[in-house]
Amino acid sequence: MKILVCISNVPDTTTKVKFKEDNTLLDDSGIQWIINPWDELALTRALELKEDAGNSVNEVCVINVGGSLTEATLRKALAIGADKAIRIDACPSDAYHVAGQIAEYLKENVYDLIFSGIESSDYNGSSVGAMLAEFMNYSGISSVTNVNLDDDIVVSRAIPGGKQMIKTETPFVAIVQKGIAKEPRIPSMRGIMMARKKPLEVIPAAELPVLTQTVKFELPQAKGTCKMIDPEHVEQLVELLKNEAKVL
Amino acid sequence: MSVVAFAKNWNGKFKNSSYELVSYTKELANQMQTNLVIVSIGKITEEELNKLSQYGADRIISVNDARMNVLTSRVYAEVIAQIAKKESAELVVMTDNNSGKAIAPRVAVKLKAGMVAAVQELPVSIKPFVVKKQMFSGKTFGYVQINSAIRVLTLAKNCFGLVENPVECNIDISHPEVNTGLFKIQIISEEEQKNKVILTDADCVVSAGRGMRSPDNWRPVEELAEVLGAATACSRPVSDEGWRSHEEHVGQTGKVIAPNLYIAAGISGAIQHVAGISRSKCIVAINTDPEAPIFSVADYGIIGDVMDVLPRLTEAFRKSKS
Numbered sequence: 001m002k003i004l005v006c007i008s009n010v011p012d013t014t015t016k017v018k019f020k021e022d023n024t025l026l027d028d029s030g031i032q033w034i035i036n037p038w039d040e041l042a043l044t045r046a047l048e049l050k051e052d053a054g055n056s057v058n059e060v061c062v063i064n065v066g067g068s069l070t071e072a073t074l075r076k077a078l079a080i081g082a083d084k085a086i087r088i089d090a091c092p093s094d095a096y097h098v099a100g101q102i103a104e105y106l107k108e109n110v111y112d113l114i115f116s117g118i119e120s121s122d123y124n125g126s127s128v129g130a131m132l133a134e135f136m137n138y139s140g141i142s143s144v145t146n147v148n149l150d151d152d153i154v155v156s157r158a159i160p161g162g163k164q165m166i167k168t169e170t171p172f173v174a175i176v177q178k179g180i181a182k183e184p185r186i187p188s189m190r191g192i193m194m195a196r197k198k199p200l201e202v203i204p205a206a207e208l209p210v211l212t213q214t215v216k217f218e219l220p221q222a223k224g225t226c227k228m229i230d231p232e233h234v235e236q237l238v239e240l241l242k243n244e245a246k247v248l
Numbered sequence: 249m250s251v252v253a254f255a256k257n258w259n260g261k262f263k264n265s266s267y268e269l270v271s272y273t274k275e276l277a278n279q280m281q282t283n284l285v286i287v288s289i290g291k292i293t294e295e296e297l298n299k300l301s302q303y304g305a306d307r308i309i310s311v312n313d314a315r316m317n318v319l320t321s322r323v324y325a326e327v328i329a330q331i332a333k334k335e336s337a338e339l340v341v342m343t344d345n346n347s348g349k350a351i352a353p354r355v356a357v358k359l360k361a362g363m364v365a366a367v368q369e370l371p372v373s374i375k376p377f378v379v380k381k382q383m384f385s386g387k388t389f390g391y392v393q394i395n396s397a398i399r400v401l402t403l404a405k406n407c408f409g410l411v412e413n414p415v416e417c418n419i420d421i422s423h424p425e426v427n428t429g430l431f432k433i434q435i436i437s438e439e440e441q442k443n444k445v446i447l448t449d450a451d452c453v454v455s456a457g458r459g460m461r462s463p464d465n466w467r468p469v470e471e472l473a474e475v476l477g478a479a480t481a482c483s484r485p486v487s488d489e490g491w492r493s494h495e496e497h498v499g500q501t502g503k504v505i506a507p508n509l510y511i512a513a514g515i516s517g518a519i520q521h522v523a524g525i526s527r528s529k530c531i532v533a534i535n536t537d538p539e540a541p542i543f544s545v546a547d548y549g550i551i552g553d554v555m556d557v558l559p560r561l562t563e564a565f566r567k568s569k570s
Binding site for chain 1: 526
């Protein structure tokens, strides 16, 4: 079985975002780029599945749509343990474009299980996984919190207030959220050394339309001052929530 | 031309988010000078459908097919795309919840439509079509222009609100053809905690962080939540430590929520946490540290120990209720 993990290259989640050129472009100076947190957890789960002797996973490949800047992030994925990396050389304009590019690759290269994070922490499009499933006419399972490949393929997913277990067949797209792996792995020194020798293939982009574009950014306005309440008189807060904020 | 909106029901019942979607799309259809078509899928009564007419739904297509009582994103996307084509939709909208996240991208691919997820307000312009949405999990806003002839949007919950607009309503029953192969999904088990307030739906959320000091100290949080009819939530370190379930984690990598009232107890307010709660209408922070960043985003603050303040608050809310 072969697993493909879709990787988005995003600014570290502690980044204070800034913009340039009249707020039309992200100012990427000083940004530290990371593997999108959900994609990193998906990669961790994929590697666990490969290491589990009972499973027949023989390849974990990571794929990214992006410029050469993202190669450092892909090398990190290799250092964590992925067997190979693919970079589709295109600007990741929007989810439609990214999913379309990955679908073009999948049409020529068969994978049984495709992991995609629930969203990317930068543009929050939350659509690549489901779009990819649709482009490929695969089933897609959303809100996935676990994937087991023991005898049957059983996927756990979070539903409001509970969980659901689904039996499924390959190929399918698992759109994963937190819980899919306990915590992301940190690359070891040996992993970093080995990553240098692992294949990182760059393939040209397919001709696909770009349907949306972000034309401007705007930082939210600072909030007004916080009204302090005496901890000895919390009944004042109840009053304010009722009559001033009107949220009770 | 039309605006097609998919109003999801839960076991034959609509929620406020369904009414909010109708309110939003009615206004949008007016702005675009076109008709609104509401799509409902699965078994539902006429009486329930008529509730949508309170918010401006004058035409509803009800796909009253028992096979569709269980939501399968492939089937729903197929049905919605078929209707959108038949109604010459230039815009398809649904709520940004779990099902909307699963269905809308599929509809977008079927219709070759540019899509924007989790918009919060009406478009800033129709020609060109530009919408505003949160990006970087609320650290910023972005204006996105959609260049395709058909567009797909999902609407973030609790942003637009409900707008009453009672109209006469026509209900058409429709039976679209769907490839039966798409129904194959085998659910082996399902667990649901009954009577629990669902975090992403909750009007009021009581959330706690490391300031609680131990997972054994959660009783005051739960008591306050009970009095308020609130859902409970937590910060990332708390869920990472296993003090509370991942289901409760709100923040950039957890759930992004927008309740009317968010009470943050013993949460310092790291940038990633604030990203998940910034759309809340009112934020109350309780913390021992007056310098905690949570106070810079809060509307009301109490400096004090959560173990001392929470029981007092519970008591005060209880008194005001009786």
